[in-house]
Amino acid sequence: MDKSVFITTLDHECIEIKIRDPKKWNLEHLKDEVEYITNIMGPHQLYYSYGKEIHSLESIETSVENPLELVENNTIPIKRFLISLRSRVYPVYVSNFENKYLLCLKLAIEKKLGCLGMDCPFDAQTLRLENREIPAKCCLSNLPNNARIELELNSFIPQRPEITTYAIDEEDNRPKEPRLVLVCQGSKIFTKIDERAAKWRQVGKGLTIHCYCRNRKCEARNRAVVANLGFGVFNLDTLNSKALCPICSEECQEFLSIGFYCATWKFKGVLKENNVFGEEKTYNKYRVWREVNDEWKCLKFSVRPFTN
Ligand SMILES: [Zn+2]
Incomplete structure (x- = not known):
């Protein structure tokens, strides 16, 4: 069933984005669709509702009168990669890429393709640039912007350890x-x-x-x-x-x-x-x-x- 998100920006009164596939009801997919219409790159899109930033579309209801608010922050440095998988190309971004290594790109690919409904674990990925495998120690600032990178998925899915992620700057410890x-x-x-x-x-x-x-x-x-x-x-x-x-x-x-x-x-x-x-x-x-x-x-x- 179609579900719509209504969005307003400084330059647009109201944009309606229809999302057909329930698996794609997430911010990553929405950012791609919005980028296509507004030319605001995905990582530069910040979404707000009732004065607060939102990080997920779950439990978000929007309407023409009460749209989601898109604020552009184009001061964040980002690099764009064109990831080619089974003859399709997916743009993937890494923000603040200067001191990041290949693993960060692999995690970004896992997240991006995961949001499109594809299982693509980082440890099953092999990335190739001009037919040569990119080494793990490759710093992302050494790869050209918009580099076309071939993605190959290993046929076996390795045993994955349970990974717990947490943000260090969580609110709890912050002084009032x-x-x-x-x-x-x-x-x-x-x-x-x-x-x-x-x-x-x-x-x-x-x-x-x-x-x-x-x-x-x-x-x-x-x-x-x-x-x-x-x-x-x-x-x-x-x-x-x-x-x-x-x-x-x-x-x-x-x-x-x-x-x-x-x-x-x-x-x-x-x-x-x-x-x-x-x-x-x-x-x-x-x-x-x-x-x-x-x-x-x-x-x-x-x-x-x-x-x-
Ligand atoms: Zn009052």
């Missing part, structure tokens, strides 16, 4: 971040660490909106609160529905200012008949985006975590 809150003094807006400040003024990473909660039942009613929208693609016209009170999760009213923290953002819009676009970033300083007060005909942001 201090409570950073928004402070307004006249026209000056900045953040400071204040453990005793009101909990509705806490600033998170990404896009934030300073606005009022008017929900009568909320502890923060009639207070200026900070709605943390996080990362993703945002349209000025529909920002209201995403600016939720941090206490009661109801829509907030009367925007006072918008700002960014620990983020890189692109913006694109029409101002006085002119097309305007740009890219900006801020790391540990809260940046109020005063340009929002100009008379925009339309305005969109694509916000991702801060990168150098």
Whole structure:
């Protein structure tokens, strides 16, 4: 049965990708399809929903009104390989390839072809470039970009040890971040660490909106609160529905200012008949985006975590 994913980007209103095969209901396959339409290379595609990055399509429901948000990060160095298997060619990417060896490419091939429904264990692969086997100690930076590599699968599937993978930078051990809150003094807006400040003024990473909660039942009613929208693609016209009170999760009213923290953002819009676009970033300083007060005909942001 067909299943659709709806996606929005800074440049596209809504792209619909139909996925027919349930085995291909995964991000790797989706990235290939999206690359074909948008020319944004797979490893440069980051997907967000409700301000947070998503890593899997499981339990994701999208619609025209509520699409998945694609943010491009084209600052990651990547190398593309054309893997040829049984007279078909599959593009496979390795990001941050400089200090990686052939094993990383084999693992990338296993993952990529696995997502297309093919069993292709790394230890059953032999890779050949111009009819010569590539040695295991070959560093990926020594292989040309877009190299056409022949993949041969050994007919026996070796006994595989159980491999447990884990990410070292898992969240658990991370120290709790201090409570950073928004402070307004006249026209000056900045953040400071204040453990005793009101909990509705806490600033998170990404896009934030300073606005009022008017929900009568909320502890923060009639207070200026900070709605943390996080990362993703945002349209000025529909920002209201995403600016939720941090206490009661109801829509907030009367925007006072918008700002960014620990983020890189692109913006694109029409101002006085002119097309305007740009890219900006801020790391540990809260940046109020005063340009929002100009008379925009339309305005969109694509916000991702801060990168150098
Ligand atoms: Zn509220």
